Amino acid sequence: MIRNIAIVHTDFRLYWPARLQRLNDFLARKGVGLSVVEIAGKGSPYCFDLGSGADSALQWTQLFASRRMEEIAAGEAADAVCRKLEELQPDAVIAGPVAFPAGAAAVRWCSRKRRPVVVFDDARLDDVPRPSYVDWIKRQVYSLVDAMMIPAPTHDSTYLHFGFRQEQLFYGVDVVDNDFFASEGIPSRPEPGAGDGFPDAPFFLAVGRQVVKKNWNKLLVAFRQAIGNPAMDGWSLVFIGDGEVHAELVELSGEFQGNRVYFLPFRSQQDLVHYYRRASALVLPSLFGESWGLVVNEAMASGLPVLVSRKCGCAEALVHDTVNGYVFDPDDLTGIEMALVKFAGFDAAQRSEMGEASQRIIADWGLDRFAKGAWDAVSFAHANGKRSGSFAGRRIISYWNGRYRPT
Helix, strand or coil, X not given: CCCEEEEEECXXXXXXXXXXXXXXXXXXXXXCEEEEEEEEEECCCCCCCCCCCCCCCCEEEEEEEEEEHHHXXXXXXXXXXXXXXXXXXXXXXXXXXXXXXXXXXXXXXXXXXXXXXXXXXXXXXXXXXXXXXXXXXXXXXXXXXXXXXXXXXXXXXXXXXXXXXXXXXXXXXXXXXXXXXXXXXXXXXXXXCCCCCCCCCCEEEEXXXXXXXXXXXXXXXXXXXXXXXXXXXXXXXXXXXXXXXXXXXXXXXXXXXXXXXXXXXXXCHHHHHHHHHHCCXXXXXXXXXXCCCHHHHHHHHCCCCEEEECCCCCHHHHCCECCCEEXXXXXXXXHHHHHHHHHHCCCHHHXXXXXXXXXXXXXXXXXXXXXXXXXXXXXXXXXXXXXXXXXXXXXXXXXCCCCCCCC
């Protein structure tokens, strides 16, 4: 019988508080408790976010509340996770990727205590090329994992490659609070051009950290080339975010900065939703390492068409070409330019239809998907008994503490 589940991760920021609250409510109706264990209380790639939900009504523990993950040795983090699990004595554990301390520690503790463990991850084989011996090591560690929670069937091949059976794969890890982004009750901000960073409509929106893998520079070059096309008359490009290539992007925008190209700092989700409401389409041109792309979920829930790189993990599952947007090759500058021009050539009614299609498609990707997927994975793992795993896997997990590698 499952009475209490623990969920463990490096940090539960941005999208996580809403997911965990929905999971907690879902489990409470079944008489099951949820304990949230978060390693670090400071920092993360989402440090612009206001923080985790440690002050919520959930049973939530921050193991190192005043420290950043970069300041915590992997062994120290893994030991703290194991001690906390020993204190909680959960009947099952849900944990983040095994490459990180939370996942490594959870698999270790569950292997020793013969408790089922479910790991959530959205990585794909093509995202991070690795030597074959690393794949072998990962396969041994995965032999100790009882079920995986991944985004969608589009990711199945990666986890089948690592030795899981199809029945061990469950879905729902990459979701956002659709109701929040679709809510009509959010107060409107000033009209475009009224001084809140909005250009005159229409505009393409580019949201995210300004780092090399996001490919913003190529998007900007493609936009500049497209400006000469009549279909692009009046169109602008708005970047929201910051990062290591920000200065390069500003320089690249040249004479169009503050005219056709706009740069705004990171916004909270509460503020960002207003930009989704004003934009005409979201563009995400990532080159690599975009295992999903949750800004696409946000934009679609807000009713936006989406133009997405085929390298993004969400592209195959969420973008229906010509229905709610386009998928393009991020290495093809002309292809990106043509996607912008083609979309800009639609009239307002056509763009509205594509936005409505986005909302229909994303409707099945809300918080309930996460809660049900997590429960189904735990239930399967519990019903089928704890896997013993390979001898090599048991040896490796005794020493492997994971590594913190922010993405």
